Amino acid sequence: MQIRSVLITARYGSSRASELASSIGGMIHDKGCSIYTVNPIKVEGAREVDESMIKDLDIDLAVAIGGDGTVLRTVRWLSTKHVPVLAIKLPTSKGMLAEVTAERSDIEHAIHRLFSDSFYVERRMRIMASVDGRELQPALNEMLIIRDSLTRTPTYRMRLLGTEVAYRMDGLIVSTPTGSTGHSLSFGGSIVYEGLEAMMITPIAPINRMPSIVIPVTDVEVRSNMDAKVVIDGQVVYDVRQDQVISIGRYEHDALFIRFEPRGLRQLANI
The missing domain is CATH 3.40.50.10330 (Probable inorganic polyphosphate/atp-NAD kinase; domain 1)
Structure with a gap:
């Protein structure tokens, strides 16, 4: 080089x-x-x-x-x-x-x-999100999706690997193996070897117990019934309106x- x-x-x-x-x-x-x-x-x-x-x-x-x-x-x-x-x-x-x-x-x-x-x-590996087709900046660590209101708990619907699930919770973190030692770990997520091709989904304060899960790299869709924010690597914040679809997948670079x-x-x- x-x-x-x-x-x-x-x-x-x-x-x-x-x-x-x-x-x-x-x-x-x-x-x-x-x-x-x-x-x-x-x-x-x-x-x-x-x-x-x-x-x-x-x-x-x-x-x-x-x-x-x-x-x-x-x-x-x-x-x-x-x-x-x-x-x-x-x-x-x-x-x-x-x-x-x-x-x-x-x-x-x-x-x-x-x-x-x-x-x-x-x-x-990195991940990238789009909101109703509008691309956000890529993340090396994680995408944090968190409620906008501090007084009401939203329901988040997630579609991944052909399955749709719904949980009431404050938010969730979609992270890379690199990000598994970051924000995700603080909420009880597992540490994943950084060389793996995988994604982690870690819930934040779910009302009904939802475990942190590790999945193969795939496309994940998230939708909240209330306004939310998407935070990229703890540094860049985007506003998301209720019922807008947040699509997260692997970034090409x-x-x-x-x-x-x-x-x-x-x-x-x-x-």
Whole structure:
């Protein structure tokens, strides 16, 4: 893999992330690469861009500095691009998706391996939703469907694998294996090996006991008899009117991550 152009993203409002972005940008620039940063991150010699411009950039690699929120945001910006992400975690972050720590020796070693072509690319499946045919942004972790009203409990109808079921509950989470250690886990969902081709459906406060289930990748339709919200990876929120059909399935573009050493159950080890 030839690396000629690199996008650097960093946690907003973190001076440590900004410092690392400047240091890493210098190391990569010294390798003869073009550097882009997303406003308001500034790196000497880099071109600053808005997130809306990323889809038009010709880049070979993205470096995300921060925690999982920064990584999720970066992956979403790269939605239609086959660009791998090197995730670097700050000391204050759990960094479930990270490959490298913020220690200078780790970063220098990672840069050396990147430009020695001594790494592999890991693929992670994503999911995408549409509401009455209107496509929403893709999710690497999960789609949270939650009631809009705090005083009434909706009934959600779900159609999947040729079966329709209905439950009264606050909401539900449809997650990927990557997202099984995120919001879904907080509501009692299972941890699923990140390399599996599967989807998890986890209920939120069902009145009649509904278990969390793991299903093969398929199309899932959800409909609520009250207004609801769809939250993408905890970062992007859409309003959904009652009885609108939310269709969720696999997104055609996987997320790609730079890895240096193979590790099974990577996420379980990071909890």
